[in-house]
Amino acid sequence: MGGNGFKGGRGGFLTEEEKQNSPKITAPLLKRMFSYLVPYWKQLIVSVLAIIISSVFGVFPTILTGRIIDEGLLQQDLPVLIRLIGLSFGVLIISNLISVVESYVNVWMAENITYDMRNKMYSHLQRMSHRFFTTSKQGDIITRMTSDIGGVQSVLTGTWTNILQNFATLTVALVTMYTKSPLLATIGIVVVPLFILPTKRVGKRRWEITLESRKHNDDINQILNETLSVSGQLLSKLFVTENYEFDRYQEANKQMIRLNIKESMAGKWFRVVINIFTSIGPMLIYLVGGILIIEYGNTDLTIGDITVMVALLGRMYGPVNSLLNIQVDVIRSMALFDRIFEYFDLPVEIDNDPEALKPETFTGELVFDAVSFHYDPEQPILNNVNFELKPGSSVAIVGPSGAGKSTIINLIPRLYDVTGGRVLLDGVDIRKLDLAYLRQHIGVVTQDTYLFNGTIKENLLYAKPDATQSEIEKACREANIHAFISGLPKGYDTVVGNRGMKLSGGEKQRLSIARIILRKPGLIIFDEATSSLDSISEHAIQEAIEPILAKSTSLIIAHRLSTILSADEILVLEKGKVVERGDHETLVKKGGIYTMLYETQMRHA
Template identity: 60%
Template sequence: MPGPGGPHGGHFLTDEEMKNTPKVTASLVKRIFSWLLPYWKQFVFVLLCIAISSTLKLLPSILTGKIIDDGLIGKNFELLVKLIIISLGVTFTGNLIGVLEAYLQTWIAQHITFDMRNKMYLHLQKMSQRFFTSNNQGDIVTRMTSDIDGVKMTITNTFSNILSNVITLIVALAAMYQKNWLLATIGLVIVPLFAIPTRKAGKTRWSLTRESQECNDKINGILNETLSVSGQMLVKLFGQEKSEYKRYEEENRKMISLNIKEGMAGRWFRVVISTVSSVGPMLLYLVGGILIMKYDSSITVGDITVLVTLLGRMYMPVNELLNIQVDWIRSMALFTRIFEYFDMKIEVANPENPLEPNECDGSVEFENVNFSYNPEKQILHDVSFKLNKGDCIAIVGPSGSGKSTLINLIPRLYDANSGSVKFSGNDVRTLDLEWLRKNIGIVTQDTYLFNGTIRENLLYAKPDATEEELIEACSKANIYDFIQKQDKGFDTEVGNRGLKLSGGEKQRIS
């Protein structure tokens, strides 16, 4: 039997989780259930399936008493066969309903995460460049992947487990008290006591598991740094092979020690659980035996067997309900992190009635433009100039003086704090964003190519471009001769971020 939180003792909050416990409000719970609202019919059916399945799965345990007393001890073969068939039928039916329940839960969870991912991706696409430069890229990806995947686990596990465990305990307790109130009360007292040693043993193993994971993260960090293309080059250039090996060897040795301790803690963990879980049944057998032998009680051998079986079925639900606070806090934290992103204001939004001029002369004009990334440091101050069609200028200045910022204001990757940036005679904030960006071409300092073919990267800007247009564009960029020399021409793979090409080739293709 697994301990609290499963074999790895995952039902314990870390120090960081305890420190950042989210505030659960009615509005937060209401917002969470708003995602379930489109699927309320399926969800109600799931709840019904859980209730029926949980009840049916306990009936074979209750029927065991009849099988022993009336079938075996009563020597009624016909009744014995009938009870066994009923027990098997109930078990099979309960399992079938459980399969339907699991399917519906998975279906609901997948559709909710589908809705969340689409809404999140659309929302992030609308965020300004400031959002992507000021937030960790790993955090952004985590919201889109791990956090939303966690929602699926919350729906399929946390919510359903609460109901399933509560129903199991209610039905089991009702059946136990119907058999014998004294033995049922003893069982009711024993079950919570079972959780104390198992939680203590589980917490020890959980602590070791966390240390092991932290050590594993350090090892992965060393591998990522020193065995990457750029990292291994730096290690060799600076002659740091021995020092890096020593660093890796120390962490690896520490990892071995922690793994041994964790393995042995797991063994002791199972010993504690096995021992403690045996105390309850033995105590019921003892008290039941005294009642039968000393007081000629009406309780039977079958009744005691039913009580012992039901007691065993109560251990896991009680453990999970005792740990439900941990699951609940993690679930709320998960939804809170996701909703924080949904609530982030979109800085650069399309105007309510965007303009899409029929003609574009390509002129650019700055009128008294001021801009800063943060209030403490002004980047652009009262900048004014005008560029007409065909003009060519060079913007010169030291690093950080705002050269790139000037360019980024034209396609509205950022918006000016004050003043006006005009394109083709119109303030860029009045123009349709898609129209504006389609009429502007930018070659960035940091050239970025997608992992695909040259053709796929060229068509990214204009998906309906013809072969002739591709050739014309590449000829103007002085890259067509290079493409012709490749075996696959436009269908040549460029590699991740264009690593198969030189810096100049990447710039000309981009």
């Protein structure tokens, strides 16, 4: 019985963090939780009925044991004995079959609910602004999508089912015991706390030891990660600290062994105590039952009844202990849903206007009209920026790091919204344009090219899924990358690796340009496309960009000025303001910031 009573690990206890972060159980929270069950109310009814029937039928073989003893064995009636054993076996089979049905319904219901939640979460996260993904921990986002929603399935198939099963089993057992003998039933129940109290106390102690043990285990893992890595080993050799690191590891290992022994022995003594206490109840029932039959000749109580009482008492230990820990299970379940709802309730910062426009034509005329932007009002990023990009022309933006160049890029496809002024496309405020329409007509070649871990062709098709092989090759020729791809053993079916790690920076950048050419957007933005490349790669990128600039409406953010010499207009940005503007020749002669940037780069060229 001891094994059923004690829940090892963290089962029966809340950590301090869980206690501090426990959500308030409110009617709106409960209503919202159960709203996910509403579409599956038929399956829920079947599940509840199956659990109750299975629990009732599960107790029947124990009840029939009394009749088997009294009517079959003691009366020496073989036909009755066979009939009762057959009935008991039949009930057991039915009980297990119903359990299978109940398990299937619960799993089906849980899988479909988590399917709905995952889809809703993924859809909601896709609508989150760029700010959300730059400020949130990626691990936390993935945890909400996987572990947290996966935990809901455990709640539905585990916590919810166990609570109902335990209630049903306990109720049937109690009713049956009191029906047979109120006195013996009361004696059996009085003993239950003797079993529960040491379970809770020793369980809590083991949990405390486990927490401490985990901490030391984390320390050991940290030491191993730091000292057995390539860099850690090199450092310890160069500074001759091998003995120091060994002593540190040995001490941590010693503490770990001490705690493991402590935890193991706590469990051993615990089981000794539990075995003693779980024997007291049955002994008392045997004693009192024996006195009633032997001393007082109680004909209403039989040996079979006493046997059934003892068996039912044993079946009660597990459910009682489990229900005493119901608060822990409920709080953890609530916390799980609370974390998921927290993400569901995140506001969508960048959303479509209810009457979003989808103009018939797109020319790519871009106007920044007194645009300002900030994350913190005390620290403005852009301040009253004005410029105009005519269809078919090119504008370049240069300036020192932190001037606000990338912010301008982020505002055009509405990764962020302006905090002042307007951004106009073809004379329409982009906040009034349909988001999908807006972004479909803008192509951005980013500084850090992102490629999926697939083939070159698959990465190119991301821009245009229905593109033909000839269209793909044409785009790659224009991006000055076709010859390289053709020279690979698998050509366009070459796998690029995670984030394109099998390709060089220049090759990835040219693939990014090919991807944009394939998409044929009305406005192309180059965000420092050559800033981190060597001179050879830079030259190849320039050869790919120049024809695009000549025939497209384009905006170029540049760190290397050599890439923007042919731009129709150059804006010099400093501290969020346009401080100089003009073509290359005009700005060089001004003797301002642009001149300084140009001369500095020429000296280091």
